[in-house]
Each structure stands twice: as structure tokens, then as C-alpha cells.
Amino acid sequence: MSNKINRLRGMYDVLPSETWIWQRIEEVIQEVFDSYNFQEIRFPLLEETRLFYTAIGEATDVVEREMFSFNSRSGTSLTLRPEGTAGCVRAVIQNGLCNRGLAQKLWYQGPMFRYERPQKGRNRQFTQVGAEIFNIDNAQADAELILMSARLWKKIGLPNIRLEINSLGTTSARIVYRKVLIDYFKKHLTVLDEDAKRRLETNPLRILDSKNPGMQEVIKNAPLLTDFLDDESIRHFSQLKEILDECGINYSVNPKLVRGLDYYSKTVFEWITTDLGAQGTICGGGRYDSLVELQGGKPTPAVGFAMGIDRIVELIKDLKLWSQPNSVDAVLIADKTVNPRFINGLSEKIRNCLPKLNLVVNLNPSSFKAQFKKADKLSAKFAIIVGENEINANIITLKSLTDKEFGQKELHFDGFLKIMSQYK
RNA sequence: GCGGCCGUAGUUCAGUUGGUAGAGCCCAGGAUUGUGAUUCCUGUUGUCGCGGGUUCGAGCCCCGUCGGCCGCCCCA
Structure with a gap:
């Protein structure tokens, strides 16, 4: 360290x-x-x-x-x-x-x-x-x-x-004003601070910007650029x-x-x-x-x-002017027993059909419960669930994480696509 | 370049007159084993910014240094 x-x-x-x-x-x-x-x-x-x-x-x-x-x-x-x-x-x-x-x-x-x-x-x-x-x-x-x-x-x-x-x-008008301003400040040298004295030769216009309370009076009475335009x-x-x-x-x-x-x-x-x-x-x-x-x-x-x-x-x-949009559309939740080959195969198939879908694939197999918690934390809209049952029946379980009425549906791939394409 | 405040777990902070560190959040696991709020258990984490000094002993005191914040200055 x-x-x-x-x-x-x-x-x-x-x-x-x-x-x-x-x-x-x-x-x-x-x-x-x-x-x-x-x-x-x-x-x-x-x-x-x-x-x-x-x-x-x-x-x-x-x-x-x-x-x-x-x-x-x-x-x-x-x-x-x-x-x-x-x-x-x-x-x-x-x-x-x-x-x-x-x-x-x-x-x-x-x-x-x-x-x-x-x-x-x-x-x-x-x-x-x-x-x-x-x-x-x-x-x-x-x-x-x-x-x-x-x-x-x-x-x-x-x-x-x-x-x-x-x-x-x-520029020419400003050169004239600059000379007038220098002459004016030179008459009040005693009131000027170090910074202002330095600027007198280099950039006298900036003296006008000073916040030094002791100089406000001189600045207030200084000739105005406006009068030289x-x-x-x-x-x-x-x-x-x-x-x-x-x-x-x-x-x-x-x-x-x-x-x-x-x-x-x-x-x-x-x-x-x-x-x-x-x-x-x-x-x-x-x-x-x-x-x-x-x-x-x-x-x-x-x-x-x-x-x-x-x-x-x-x-x-x-000022919290903007709030972060949730970008995750779906999380693929697979049982630990499911072969990774199948998981990535499926997710790639989904991506081919729905290129704009933000799909999270859990790369770290854990319990269903943990995976759901994670999906919730990501504010995902859907969970795509794959376990032994689904594989044996050649279906996908789609669950809405935001819409209770939608609940969860067992679907063939085509039916799944039909629903998901409405959201992306 | 000048002045003030500050620096302790991933994060927000507590740490009493110096006696080798805690809390909330977060994270992980669990509450009859295929389902997310909340709740309840359990658990992990630190060279206390860095380097010197004083002391039997420093997160705490002193010096230096680096960094952050705020103001001056400057500017977008």
C-alpha cells in the first residue's frame, strides 16, 4: 500500500x-x-x-x-x-x-x-x-x-x-481609455494595494474588478469605459x-x-x-x-x-437537477445447475433479436434469492428465469419486477420475444 | 502564490485528561432448500494520509510533508 x-x-x-x-x-x-x-x-x-x-x-x-x-x-x-x-x-x-x-x-x-x-x-x-x-x-x-x-x-x-x-x-477606443485610467489611478497611488499597482502597468482595466473594500471609493469614481466607446x-x-x-x-x-x-x-x-x-x-x-x-x-x-x-x-x-435513469431492462436468472454454455447461448440469442435490450447476465452463479435481490437493486424491469423445469419443457419464465398484474409467464422463445419487443 | 478548517473500515462518521480502535450504511450468507420490499439473526473489512519527534506507551501532543474543503486571487 x-x-x-x-x-x-x-x-x-x-x-x-x-x-x-x-x-x-x-x-x-x-x-x-x-x-x-x-x-x-x-x-x-x-x-x-x-x-x-x-x-x-x-x-x-x-x-x-x-x-x-x-x-x-x-x-x-x-x-x-x-x-x-x-x-x-x-x-x-x-x-x-x-x-x-x-x-x-x-x-x-x-x-x-x-x-x-x-x-x-x-x-x-x-x-x-x-x-x-x-x-x-x-x-x-x-x-x-x-x-x-x-x-x-x-x-x-x-x-x-x-x-x-x-x-x-x-481596440483603439480601449487604448485611449487605458491611458486615461492609468493617469487617474496614478493620482491615487496611495490607496492602491500591491496587486493594483502591479496591474497599473500590465492590465489596468482589471483593477476595476477588485473587491478590496479600501479601493471601492477610487474605483467608483474612476472614469467609465462606457464614456470612451x-x-x-x-x-x-x-x-x-x-x-x-x-x-x-x-x-x-x-x-x-x-x-x-x-x-x-x-x-x-x-x-x-x-x-x-x-x-x-x-x-x-x-x-x-x-x-x-x-x-x-x-x-x-x-x-x-x-x-x-x-x-x-x-x-x-x-442541486439534484437530474435523476439517473434505470438502464437495466432485464436480468437473466439461471439456476446453478444450468450449464454456462446454455446461459450465454440464450443471452446471445436474445441480444441478436433485441439489440437495444440492456440485459444483465449474472456471471457469478448464486441462489435464486440472491439473484433476485441483485435484480431488484439494479432496478431491472424483468427477470428472465431459467432452471431445470424450463430447460426440460423448452420454455422461458418471464417475470415482471415492476408490474404485479403481469406476474410471471411461462413462454416459448417466440412468445417471449413478442412481449419483450414491446418494451425495447 | 496567501490565509482558515480538515485527513480514522468500501462509505458517512464517533473515539472522552495520550493506555496498541468502534457505530450506521454498504457488502456476503441465512430465517423448512426455484422468487426481489421490510424485518430478524450471523459474518468480513483498517500499517487511524505519509515521514520524523516527545513518551514506558501516540488515532490523540510537536514538526515536516502530501492531499481535500472553504475564502483571497483568478477564471470556465
Whole structure:
């Protein structure tokens, strides 16, 4: 026992008792995304480190101290992807998916890695599902992503979630605002904490997000990004709000919502729950019109979001939103004296005729009583009973474990099939 | 990276001022031998997270370490 190896910190095993939740979420997502005609794209978990430097931004926390990076044998620095957009954009450029101005609606799914302190709703390996729209610059694209996610929450049955939106303006508008903001905070240096001072040079917009009570006054009086927005961004933002209103999506505008990755411009949004403690964001995204060009592609407007599947699974478990369906249709109960050859022969014959039937064959011969108990524990609908009597008379005894009226019937194989095929 | 709480059977936990460990659930078997609830008997399980130290003696005290939870931070 002393030489047993445990899983790495912040990693987790998904056990059979909850894999069904993951599978069902994946089904629902696929269904909803299909209905909006998004297509799945798959790209590597491992990329060159400099991809994330350029895409996410060198001054962000993700890049500064949260990446799983190491050198390859040839000496190139590689990184396990901390998010999906950078790799997705790389794949789009490399495969020419957006050449000739073609619109692309893509989605992806898979594990991401960030070297953080584990907490409820925060792991070092976590699963994200993301969706991206390339080559559409209007607010309709932003809206469609929000509407699609809203539909997903509805299908999953998530309560207590709210939508926050904001506009960061075009990159040029933001550069102007950034300067104004730096000047403002420099006038109030004494009130700023260490974190804020550090960010003053790197990412001043994030200072607005601080929860430090001592800084709330300065933050409250800081110049608002909203006042620096260019006309185009304002028009874009109000169009988005119009569409959301029309479609009955509730939201609140949070002027301080800035998000941590450098590539966003114009629209940003977050879906937030109050049921997960400190890690309340289950989905976040926004527009990133200059990222494709920044990564060496043709100038291509784009917008996207990513959601944390782990957090959604956590919610479904905590709030008991779903209940596990019983999947076992029938259990084959055979007397100990019955030859295994016959048991497997029969079960295979049944499977040939009823391919969708979930049939459990007890591989561990025990008493009838024990086998019935087990069938009951599996919530099986039927017991298929085979003993000496049945074999001698060439019949099968079928007993309903849920319907008393059905009771138990002695049947020839054809009659048995006829009844069972009504259930599967 | 910082702070607080915690780590005992498969699981949830109890373990009193330090005297080499218990309960419920679960699981297995049984209650006139081919039938599932409930009930009633019977039974199995632990290097008390790991490594040091103090002590005649440590699950309990001290140090370290690993891991978990919660908050900060960050984000999905």
C-alpha cells in the first residue's frame, strides 16, 4: 500500500456513478449546437507556448503563472492548452477555413489545464466546451451565441443563473481609455494595494474588478469605459441589447466586466450562478476581432464563448437537477445447475433479436434469492428465469419486477420475444 | 502564490485528561432448500494520509510533508 500512486493535485477521476451526467450533458450540447448548425472541430491539447503568449497576452494571470509548460526534446517550449480559443484560431488559420471571407461556426470540447490552487469548481484539468463564429462582425453573431447558451441552460434545467454583458469598445477606443485610467489611478497611488499597482502597468482595466473594500471609493469614481466607446461600438452594443430584449433574455449591463484575456473587444459577457461559491462563472465569452490577424491570419472578425462543464456537472449534482435513469431492462436468472454454455447461448440469442435490450447476465452463479435481490437493486424491469423445469419443457419464465398484474409467464422463445419487443 | 478548517473500515462518521480502535450504511450468507420490499439473526473489512519527534506507551501532543474543503486571487 505504501507504494501506491495517487492522482495529481487538481486532477479528478469521473466514476461510473456520475459518468452518465457527463454523457447526457454532451448529448444535450451536441443537440443544441447541431440545431444552430455549429460544426465540431478538434485540435491538439499541446501547442507551442508562444501561441498562448500572443493570443492570451503576456501580462495575463493565465500566461504569467498558470500554464503547464515544459520543453520538448528539441528544446521548443510547449504548453498544455489553458483555454480553447487560441488553438481554435490557430487551426482555422492553418487550414484556411476563413479564406475568401467564408463564415464559420465551430465548436470544440475537451480538457484544458491551468496550474491553479484547486477549489470548489476549479481544477487543474477541467473540461470546456466552446463555440466560435468567424467572419461575422455584426451583433447578430454575438446574440446568437448568447441565445444558444440560454437555450442550453433551459434544456439542462439550471436555475439561479444571470447574464452580465458589457462592451469594451474597439481596440483603439480601449487604448485611449487605458491611458486615461492609468493617469487617474496614478493620482491615487496611495490607496492602491500591491496587486493594483502591479496591474497599473500590465492590465489596468482589471483593477476595476477588485473587491478590496479600501479601493471601492477610487474605483467608483474612476472614469467609465462606457464614456470612451466609439460610435460603432455603441451601435453594436445597443443592437445586441435589442435582440436580447426581443428574445426575452434577461441581462444586466455591468460596466466593470472586463474579463482576463487580452484578446476581447466590443461585446463581453458572462453567465453566473450563485450556487457554486466563489467560482460562479459557468460560461464566459466575447468578441475578438483582432485576434486572427494578431496570430498571423487575414483580418477576420470573430466572437465566441467557453463554458466550464465541470461546474455545470457540479451544479447538477449539488442541486439534484437530474435523476439517473434505470438502464437495466432485464436480468437473466439461471439456476446453478444450468450449464454456462446454455446461459450465454440464450443471452446471445436474445441480444441478436433485441439489440437495444440492456440485459444483465449474472456471471457469478448464486441462489435464486440472491439473484433476485441483485435484480431488484439494479432496478431491472424483468427477470428472465431459467432452471431445470424450463430447460426440460423448452420454455422461458418471464417475470415482471415492476408490474404485479403481469406476474410471471411461462413462454416459448417466440412468445417471449413478442412481449419483450414491446418494451425495447 | 496567501490565509482558515480538515485527513480514522468500501462509505458517512464517533473515539472522552495520550493506555496498541468502534457505530450506521454498504457488502456476503441465512430465517423448512426455484422468487426481489421490510424485518430478524450471523459474518468480513483498517500499517487511524505519509515521514520524523516527545513518551514506558501516540488515532490523540510537536514538526515536516502530501492531499481535500472553504475564502483571497483568478477564471470556465
